[in-house]
Amino acid sequence: MSLMTKLFGRKWPTPVAQPMWPFFVAGGVIFYGINSFANLVANTEEFKNDPRNRNAKPVAH
Template sequence: MSFLGKKFPAPVARPMWPFYISGLVILYGVNSAANAMATADEYKNDPRNPLVKNQGPNAAH
């Protein structure tokens, strides 16, 4: 007796390929938007911005 019950030969990856592709497109878009916002003039001097280098003796917390 198997632990998970009877195996059914159902395809998983083939019918799901549009969702995999759309997920990659969404992740690429979110990454591009986040990078664009991190380099914008409004946030380029924000201390929470990971692109800002440590400047001065009081920069490290």
């Protein structure tokens, strides 16, 4: 008996990725949408000079 069989029991032929692909695609779409919106908001007038903004220009002292 192999170590994997001892640890996890019998190997069942259960598909995992095939029924989950719509959720993987939806997660990618949501991630892309939130990232695009965050970049859009970071470049608005209100947040353009915020020191937490990674696109803000450093202030010369």
